[in-house]
Amino acid sequence: MDILQLKQEVIEYSKKIGIDKIGFTSASPFEELKARLIRQQELGYQSGFEEPDIEKRTNPQALMPGAQSIIAIALAYPSKLKNAPRSTREERRGLFARASWGEDYHRVLRDRLQKLEVFLAEKVPGAKLQSMVDTGELSDRAVAERAGIGWSGKNCAIITPEFGSYVYLGEMITNIPFEPDTPIEDQCGSCRACLDACPTGALVQGGQINAQQCVSFLTQTKDFLPEEFRTNIGNRLYGCDSCQTACPKNKGVDFHFHEEMEPNPEVVKPLLKPLLSIGNREFKETFGTLSGSWRGKKPIQRNAIIALGHFKDRTALPELTKVLKEDPRPVLRGTAAWAIGKIGNIEAIPILEDAKRREKDEQVLEEIEKGLNMLMV
Known part of the structure; x- marks a missing residue:
């Protein structure tokens, strides 16, 4: 041969x-x-x-x-x-990273x-x-x-x-002994655009990342997001592109070679409020073909709640209040309480106080307190 x-x-x-x-x-x-x-x-x-x-x-x-x-x-x-x-202003949207x-x-x-x-x-x-x-x-x-x-x-x-x-x-x-190709020489040089652009400082140094602080990783977790990182998430629903969009080697780069990779704009940049009440079947039908759906709808919904808090979207109070009152998942109830406090509307105080009287979960109660403290400032 x-x-x-x-x-x-x-x-x-x-x-x-x-x-x-x-x-x-x-x-x-x-x-x-x-x-x-x-x-x-x-x-x-x-x-x-x-x-x-x-x-x-x-x-x-x-x-x-x-x-x-x-x-x-x-x-x-x-x-x-x-x-x-x-x-x-009344129809805020989230975003899936390009890789999804x-x-x-x-x-x-x-x-x-x-x-x-x-x-x-x-x-x-x-x-x-x-x-x-x-x-x-x-x-x-x-x-x-x-x-x-x-x-x-x-x-x-x-x-x-x-x-x-x-x-x-x-x-x-x-097991076929192909002749190896030659590696390409590093071309980053002294550039540190990606390190400076990283929202959480997860890029410790060139070529080393603390995945525990990477926004892309954080958006895929299922538990309460540490409060120190919630502001960094912004409106990201899955993944993060900051270190890529900041890279000079990506300037002007945009290829559409593969039909399967073409995004549906309404799916990869969806409205946030409807995500809070989306059912399993609708989630699977809408987002199931995306790589960003692999962890299920819970992280996406939690991130959508954080995004509404990030936008201080007062029009979302009814949806957030419903999550706080009715959602069986403590992570979503607690995150909704935090977002309600973040929005900072005076009418949110009785919503959180009412939830505080009814809530049994300790972590959710902590988030309700965080929300109330933000409103009392």
Whole structure:
């Protein structure tokens, strides 16, 4: 078998099936990454969503004995929302991060990787092939960096020369010994735009992030959001793009190559008040195809309540009051109490005092007190 010719055929085929960039690297362990991950664990900087086994995250052989290569792929996604609906004083809107626009990227990349697997299986009968996207064990960014897809920016995202950091990443481990590509040299230089733009200071330094403070992570949690971060959330319902939009390498970057990735403006920038009472079925029908729906509706609703407080939207008091009185979930009741206090309308005092008399949950009572204290200032 001519491996060099096969590699070229894979590259040509990848273009036909809608892969925007492809790279190859060895299946040797990611020793530098391993050291960084151990340090992240020691500092308590991990989100908890990652694969906990560092050996699996850094050693392809632990996932596929006999692995010789990894194929990395990247698909560019849009950064500009066409025909974006306006957020008005009485109809405030939230926002899903760009990585959650369109169809869930896990499905899109798995489709491309599956087609690539079929192609390789036909070319090399008996070849071992194992694909993964994001939720797999390996670090997508580490693989992409070593495969020459892009360099790892100070914002911890892979930045490509062609598409900036607006790319989805996936990879395939194989026992086919492809020749590795050359990594791209770091081009961030002395720039620190992303570090300065981070709303919570989660970017500790270039290339190091405290995931526990990252707004993107915080929007995906299900418990009460620590009060110190609520102002930082703004109207974000899922994810955060601040470190990407601030990056000079993303200036003017906006690609619309894939129909599946085109966002529905009303879905990715939805009205906030209707989210507070949305049912499970309607939530699934409206948001179920977005990657941002993976944690269910509770975090989205909590974030919508915080956003209404952020906007000081007095028109939302009836909806917030209903949540405070009737919602069975303490996190939503308590967050609604905080938002009512944040809005600061004098008519909110009796609403919170009434809730205080009826409420049994200690955490909710604490949030009611926070709301009342804001109103008494």
